[in-house]
Amino acid sequence: MKILLVMPDAQMHKIRLGPLVRSMREMPLSICTLASLTPMYPDIDLRLVDGSVENVPLDYDADLVGISIITGCANRAYAIADHFRKRKIPVVLGGVHVTLLPGEAMQHADSIVIGRAEQTWPQLIEDFRAGSLKDIYLEHELTGDMLYSVPPPRRDLHKRSRYMIPDSVQATRGCKKACDFCTVPAVWPKFLKRPVEDVIQDVQLTKGKYIAFNDVSIAEDIDYAKELFRAMIPLGKRWGGLATINIMKDPELLSLMKASGCVYLLFGFESNDRPTLTSMGKGFNLSMAYDEIMHVMRGLRISVQGCFVFGFDHDTREVFANTVERVNELGIDIPRFSLYTPYPGSLLFKRLLKENRILSFNWDDYDTMHVVIQPSQMTPEELYQGFKWAYREAFKIRHIRKRMKGLTCNSIINFFGNLTYKIFVRRLFNEQKYALPYSTHDPGGAPDDTFYRDRFLEN
Ligand code: B12
Numbered sequence: 001m002k003i004l005l006v007m008p009d010a011q012m013h014k015i016r017l018g019p020l021v022r023s024m025r026e027m028p029l030s031i032c033t034l035a036s037l038t039p040m041y042p043d044i045d046l047r048l049v050d051g052s053v054e055n056v057p058l059d060y061d062a063d064l065v066g067i068s069i070i071t072g073c074a075n076r077a078y079a080i081a082d083h084f085r086k087r088k089i090p091v092v093l094g095g096v097h098v099t100l101l102p103g104e105a106m107q108h109a110d111s112i113v114i115g116r117a118e119q120t121w122p123q124l125i126e127d128f129r130a131g132s133l134k135d136i137y138l139e140h141e142l143t144g145d146m147l148y149s150v151p152p153p154r155r156d157l158h159k160r161s162r163y164m165i166p167d168s169v170q171a172t173r174g175c176k177k178a179c180d181f182c183t184v185p186a187v188w189p190k191f192l193k194r195p196v197e198d199v200i201q202d203v204q205l206t207k208g209k210y211i212a213f214n215d216v217s218i219a220e221d222i223d224y225a226k227e228l229f230r231a232m233i234p235l236g237k238r239w240g241g242l243a244t245i246n247i248m249k250d251p252e253l254l255s256l257m258k259a260s261g262c263v264y265l266l267f268g269f270e271s272n273d274r275p276t277l278t279s280m281g282k283g284f285n286l287s288m289a290y291d292e293i294m295h296v297m298r299g300l301r302i303s304v305q306g307c308f309v310f311g312f313d314h315d316t317r318e319v320f321a322n323t324v325e326r327v328n329e330l331g332i333d334i335p336r337f338s339l340y341t342p343y344p345g346s347l348l349f350k351r352l353l354k355e356n357r358i359l360s361f362n363w364d365d366y367d368t369m370h371v372v373i374q375p376s377q378m379t380p381e382e383l384y385q386g387f388k389w390a391y392r393e394a395f396k397i398r399h400i401r402k403r404m405k406g407l408t409c410n411s412i413i414n415f416f417g418n419l420t421y422k423i424f425v426r427r428l429f430n431e432q433k434y435a436l437p438y439s440t441h442d443p444g445g446a447p448d449d450t451f452y453r454d455r456f457l458e459n
């Protein structure tokens with residue numbers, strides 16, 4: 001029985017050198033986790049394809065196709081699903097977007113999986129073999145906050161050389177915060193932790209020196225994180241991941257983090273404006289000045305990737321230059337910018353829908369690089385141009401050099417990281433056909449979105 005597991009092309013975070021495509025990020029764990037959950041029948045033949053780094057084999061003779069979907073890739077996923085279903089090959093859809101909008105996904109699938117698949121995927125495979133595939137599989141809620149029995153992912157089934165960091169590991173799922181633009185509270189409403197022994201076993205199976213934790217907030221539970229970092233020290237790995245500013249409150253946590261091999265952290269700084277941070281549910285960012293955070297991180301020799309978002313209601317046209325100036329002043333090692341995007345299921349989506357300010361329901365635009373909202377204090381065009389300007393400006397060599405001044409750690413990694421982003425962003429902007437929704441760009445070409453508007457407003 002041939003099972004094909006696919007992730008559609010995310011069309012970002014990669015560089016192309018002739019025919020060779022390389023992701024600048026970590027290996028995703030979505031389909032290699034499904035692979036490890038697949039019952040081990042001798043006749044099962046698994047093929048994994050990450051469309052971001054290789055072509056999806058549309059002529060593959062599969063018995064079953066599984067597709068993993070995040071919002072920005074939903075249209076491409078549905079096109080692949082429709083293609084295989086036309087070939088009479090059954091398709092199962094799962095992942096973040098399916099969990100957020102199951103009704104939409106069902107129109108393109110023989111079966112959908114809502115939520116995590118640890119309980120449901122093994123059962124689905126048994127049902128499929130028995131010829132009794134169900135329409136919907138839904139995980140039942142776990143009691144407690146521990147996530148047992150997640151087997152180590154089958155990383156060996158992905159093309160290792162295609163990823164900047166091929167060894168990714170996940171210790172926790174979810175986050176206890178509720179930032180208004182974020183998908184996480186809707187997709188994983190409960191914060192769950194894998195037993196530290198399981199995570200350590202997983203880390204021990206990784207081949208390289210560097211690993212990426214793809215947890216959305218690795219130290220969300222401080223006691224758990226300390227236990228994990230203590231257990232990692234003897235392994236001698238180097239690692240990076242995402243964290244919130246809350247980690248800064250605990251010096252013991254910070255030194256364990258460093259001792260366990262942390263070399264970079266990504267923080268969602270989002271904005272330099274206090275009322276903006278409070279209104280988006282990120283008031284916790286106000287607990288320490290960004291200068292202080294950078295000072296501590298420099299002291300620990302941990303590189304900082306700092307994310308800022310443009311398009312908040314308080315943002316005026318000055319925000320772009322002010323942010324770039326601040327990013328340089330702070331010496332953020334690798335800055336990242338995004339546009340304020342109302343992912344379905346998020347608090348922002350509900351608010352902007354009511355205010356009639358969502359300009360596009362075309363999921364292709366939901367990659368945080370397209371303007372999909374009507375900003376409060378500028379036009380969509382001004383928001384897009386300002387965003388583009390900020391990215392280009394921040395990655396000018398003189399600014400990169402300024403940010404790296406006095407840096408004694410990870411300088412080569414940081415320099416190449418910045419250069420890679422510079423190339424990636426330049427290509428992305430050159431390739432983007434339009435970065436504004438149809439409705440503002442080409443009034444005649446606006447798709448009919450009454451369906452979405454009515455349906456979402458009802459809920
Ligand atoms: C690796 C990663 C990427 C990779 C790969 C993305 C991909 N196709 O999944 C890359 C680098 C391309 C990427 C890009 C982006 N990403 Co990203 N990314 C991640 C990250 C850090 C890890 C994914 C992962 O490995 N998860 C671990 C696995 C085990 O969990 P899982 O995917 O949910 O899978 C489980 C279930 O969902 C289910 N399942 C999943 N797929 C399937 C399929 C089938 C058939 C079945 C049955 C079940 C099933 O089973 C799994 C086991 O339980 C997640 C955060 C996270 N921790 O999940 C964000 C995340 C997926 N990304 C997110 C975002 C916002 C982005 C970007 C916009 C960021 C940016 N500005 O650059 C872009 C979007 C690109 C685009 N065009 O849309 C959001 C998704 C929001 C949304 N509604 O879609 C997340 C959730 C982060 C967050 N904080 O909100 N990302």
Ligand code: SF4
Pocket residue numbers: 175176177178179182183184185216217244268
């Ligand atoms: S943006 Fe980060 S801190 Fe906020 S809810 Fe999402 S994962 Fe949690």
